[in-house]
Amino acid sequence: MKELWAKFRTVCFSIQSKIAFYPSLFAIIGFFLAFVMIYAENRGISAYLMENTPTLVVNNGNTALTILSACITGLISMMVFSFSMVMVLLNQASTNYSPRLLPGLISNKKHQVILGIYLATILYCIFIAISIQPDGESYQIPGFSVLIGIIFTVICMGAFIYFIHTISQSIQINHILDGIYESAKNRLSFLIKDPADTTKDFPDSKNWPEYYTEKSGYFQHLNLKNLKAVCDNEEISIRILPVKGEFVLKGNPLFRASKKLDEKTLKELQDTIxxxxGELVSRNYALAFKQITEIIVKAMSPGVNDPGTALNGLDYLTELFSMRMLKNDSSIHITDKGNRIKENVLDFKELMYNVMASLRTYCKExxxxxxxLGLMFQYLKNxxxxxxxxxxxxxxxxxxxIFDAFEEITNPKDQELLKELSEKLNLNN
Incomplete structure (x- = not known):
């Protein structure tokens, strides 16, 4: 049962980043709410309210249908406009900044929830409208259900105003950079406090049996709870070979185990990986460095030429590098029975080289x-x-x-500034 629940949570996490997740969830809620209200109407809720608070109940069939039709038409128009705005946001972010930003923008829960509210209200109004029958002496119009539909429509109008506000912010580069930074900061803070990042004792695994991937994809995360349970049941230690966020091809080495595994155990272990x-910063902080670096590089490309955005990006990179300096280059998890699980971590040296290799190419002139960048290095050294x-x-x-900059920058005054910068950094040229 626990394994099934863990698999269910893994599936839920993988689909949460899809733009249709929350809209579909809210649509189901709206669908069932409509039938709940129809059931309540059959139990006489509108008749009761007509006797006690008649002002809350629409008691004319034609009026009720007209109101619901207007709500449905208006909400469909708002939903189409909202979806169009989301597509414009994604297109602009991909064109002006980096295609890597799209998964993070698509998984924005605020936009998904707002679109879900629209869809739920539309479905609710449609099924309530269908349930309205011609007027008759023995038939009570579902006036209270119509009132609920009106209230939901008003909520949708408020959500639409909020949507316009958030979409106008989401398109701004400062907002995008801040979102990437906050996600990476939260992930790094979690890892820095994790005991796995302070444990260094792990046995030599060079001669351990090696096992391979059965499918290609980005290595996103480990289901540690299940993985620890399997390791304890089989009395084994595991070394994960790919780095989180790395694209692993089918047939490439995936992990090593301290003893040979049977097919059942191997399948259980593979299910935990x-x-x-797609990739999300909330699960892989290194992706934040890639995204911010690509934004800086795109800003400094001849077609864009936006040094202001590049300078802003460097500020966020400086903060993230200072946090990364508090994290070890190793991650070893210890199970309840003392077995060990080692993850390969993108070390600080490789991370900084990957970032600086791109920045030097476009920023050295x-x-x-x-x-x-010199101020960033000076800050990090302190x-x-x-x-x-x-x-x-x-x-x-x-x-x-500094070496590359001296090669590219020939202006004597600028070279004097480079010499001063070199002295501040205590570099031996």
């Missing part, structure tokens, strides 16, 4: 951005680090940046 075709070796990585990347 979740693959997907701009003295303003080189100075900003920050607390869990590993003294991180300072050497920062120093090496700073030297490489």
């Amino acid at each position: 979740v693959f997907s075709r 701009d003295i303003t951005l080189v100075q900003k 920050r607390e680090s869990i590993d003294p070796g991180f300072y050497n990585v920062i120093n090496d990347e700073a030297k490489t940046l």
